[in-house]
Amino acid sequence: MEKLKAFIHRNPARVAAFISSAVALIVSALAPEMPTESAVILVLSALGLGEYAQRVEDKKTETALYTDIEDLDGE
Numbered sequence: 001m002e003k004l005k006a007f008i009h010r011n012p013a014r015v016a017a018f019i020s021s022a023v024a025l026i027v028s029a030l031a032p033e034m035p036t037e038s039a040v041i042l043v044l045s046a047l048g049l050g051e052y053a054q055r056v057e058d059k060k061t062e063t064a065l066y067t068d069i070e071d072l073d074g075e
Contacts, residue, residue, distance in 0.1 A: 022047040037038035 007016050023042055027034060 009056065012056040016046075016049045016053040019049060 012060065027039075027042065031038075
């Protein structure tokens with residue numbers, strides 16, 4: 001379970017894209033007559049997942065921005 005959590009934390013955008021695609025395919029195959037309200041809920045859930053992924057990526061970028069180059073070289 002820890003490996004899965006670590007993978008999700010390292011790759012949130014990939015996970016979000018995969019989940020959004022999988023949900024869209026499954027719903028369109030299983031329930032083509034799905035009500036609009038349910039579709040809106042799925043879209044909002046996907047947007048929330050995307051927002052989370054973006055925040056994690058922003059945090060990683062900010063951490064990398066403040067990392068000294070000398071630290072990476074081992075000096």
